[in-house]
Amino acid sequence: MKNLLSALFIFIILFTACSKKESPGFGAEQDVQIHYDTTAVDSFSTGAVSVDIARKIRMSSPQYLDSVKRAKKLQDEENKLKAELEKENKAKQEEEKKKAEAEKKQKTSETPPAKEAKETKTE
16 A cells, blocks of 8 residues: 555656646737837837937037137137246256256255365464
8 A cells, every 4th residue: 555655646746847837928028018119210210310420410410619719718728828837847856856956056056165164273
């Protein structure tokens, strides 16, 4: 009896595992519909514009031309400021060099009398 019950249990497990399962099929996939907020425009339809032509239109617009002019002015101003800063830095460096040279000359002119004074004291 125990063998019969265990055999029946194994048979039921195999029967349920090997049974044919129903797949949802194509019906479930067709239910999903995607809704876009824009419509596709064919490149050959009326109103379609190529990328190059759209770019030319944008570039010829007054807003774009004004923005290009503003950018050019800003760049010119930056270049002028940089040039002025460079001139000021060069002038400061030259002044510092002149001061350093003048100090060196003063030190060199002061040092020999000091040496002579020391030599006379030691004698």
